[in-house]
Amino acid sequence: MIACLSSNLPNLHSTPTAPGQTTSEPDSKPQARKLKSSPQLNRWSRARAVRSGRKLDRLGHRSPQSSVNFKVRDRDGVDLEPERISDGEDNVEAMEGKSIYMVSDGTGWTAEHAVNAALGQFEHCLVDRNCAVNTHLFSGIDDVEQLMVIIKQAAKDGAMLVYTLADPSMAESAKKACELWGIPSTDVLGPITEAIASHLGVSPSGLPRGAPGRNFPLSEEYFRRIEAIEFTIKQDDGALPQNLQKADIILSGVSRTGKTPLSIYLAQKGYKVANVPIVMGVELPKSLFQVDPEKVFGLTINPLVLQSIRKARARSLGFRDEIRSNYSEMDYVREELEFAGRIFAQNPVWPVIEVTGKAIEETAAVVLRLYHDRKHKCSMPRISKRY
């Protein structure tokens, strides 16, 4: 329900505000109506002031998505009710940069994924802070009134709308409302659903996630993924070398080459993954050389990058341990990488994947391409599934 309506404080990824940044002005939007002071207005103003103080606290210490180095003016309440409350805090309410509203009658993860992928095309200006972007994800929006409130707010914010609305009447309403309010909008789900419908000769159900009649089935595949995740968690960091036989994929590499997050990413796709850390001076488990070498993948990284990762890691863990003080020193880093390199050279069947400059999902794509390619020789590498 829509009670008193203010936005969440944006979660921050980098220092967002660039000098010279102008706030976008909506083109053809209803004008903000200025209201006289009222008890309700004062109450909301006070509430916003309190929240403002609380939010700074929370943002600095608790929010998982805030950056330690952020500098931003606090954005307090944005009123989603049709009458916009205008008071002395008007300029604070305006968000820095451009906003993207992502609206879904389901989870919203598809819209988020698509927007993230597209934003990858603007890294050059995001990183320079020449364009600042805020995204706001609204999930479970399955009634048209909530949709309209969001769209009206988007209009006030000069935002664009990206939506995944499985219900065709909701999608139609979104499209029309955006046209009416002059908001750029993109339907991420409609075109591909229609294309598949046409291809299969079947009409889409129009049911969003969570709708009656659309229950998630507990299939073999579901159980297998759960099993893969649980296996991989137990296996993390060389915990159970005797289980290497059961793994589908084995990752080996020195500390901080990304084995843990990569193994988890792959596990979520259904692969049982075991990690075998390479540590100078520590013998590798014998079972590593007894398994099918085609399932072992080596990870390597640029020494400078590894050093900076290790320094960051040591800082965050508060390392003072004398023995570990080598951990992030350049000589040690190089030696350890060379040690790993010699192991990889002795096991030439293992592909060695350079992880420098790659996101986890990129390395995962490389691993899986190789994995499937090796399973099925003489193919254009692909990952195939049957539904």
Place this chain on the structure above:
Amino acid sequence: MIACLSSNLPNLHSTPTAPGQTTSEPDSKPQARKLKSSPQLNRWSRARAVRSGRKLDRLGHRSPQSSVNFKVRDRDGVDLEPERISDGEDNVEAMEGKSIYMVSDGTGWTAEHAVNAALGQFEHCLVDRNCAVNTHLFSGIDDVEQLMVIIKQAAKDGAMLVYTLADPSMAESAKKACELWGIPSTDVLGPITEAIASHLGVSPSGLPRGAPGRNFPLSEEYFRRIEAIEFTIKQDDGALPQNLQKADIILSGVSRTGKTPLSIYLAQKGYKVANVPIVMGVELPKSLFQVDPEKVFGLTINPLVLQSIRKARARSLGFRDEIRSNYSEMDYVREELEFAGRIFAQNPVWPVIEVTGKAIEETAAVVLRLYHDRKHKCSMPRISKRY
């Protein structure tokens, strides 16, 4: 490179072949050219026969995505060279059901995600097996020759193409080739990228992942996600109750309510998650009641569903243990759920989320909606990020 070209055996999610299933016939495609027998043909035929035997072995035992119950005619090699090899195995080469080719010059995960979301609109016929769908993901396709080979094969397969090609000339080539070859195609990345470009007033870089000039930055946010994943793994299954203070989110519930995969899913989004299992007869850690109750979420499930999950779990673990034989018995299941229910009733601040019939990402969306809503009162719940 494209050496001898055959497809990977599809990975199976369910028993795919329905009676009466017709194989799709391409509409306007180049006809298969029949070649006379040749040494190369014989070699490929033998290779396919061998692979056929090998694949059945692997599929039954090793592929993480094969179903134990599958029944399918083996699909062997599909030749991706322009001359289609035709031999006695022609009908085996035709894939059951309709194919969707997903092509990306990056990881392909966006295309896969979008296709999965859209296929959710066809569950009613996928589950009945009235429409069978095969997907094939081609990632890292960053040169136009590979693209053309894939498109030609899609044409032969009567497949549709879904692509995320950041390079505009590749996207243009894909579009034109699909028109030329009469393949339905959907550009998943282009429309949203153009919309954002127009909104920001900035041109997209046109650089796919992995291209020079597009290195993944090691940001604060990246390190924080790694930390969240590592925290959550160490915390799994009540491992370290003293660390509940450090968690952003705490999940509690009886065994098999999905705590582990849910915690991992949330961790990948940057949240430190701790799991506290509720076990009848076992005291909950005191620290659970000392932390901010607003970060605790209870999970519950329908008893019949829980029982079937536990039975499946016990089977896969080979449970014979007398003590644990209760684990999946209905009375015990009900008792344990009631036990959990009483704990939840005593802690009314904890939301209790029903996970029955929900995929992990759906439950995650509910948790995060509540989480962000509680952090920022009086809002239309949303998840906001700053780029």
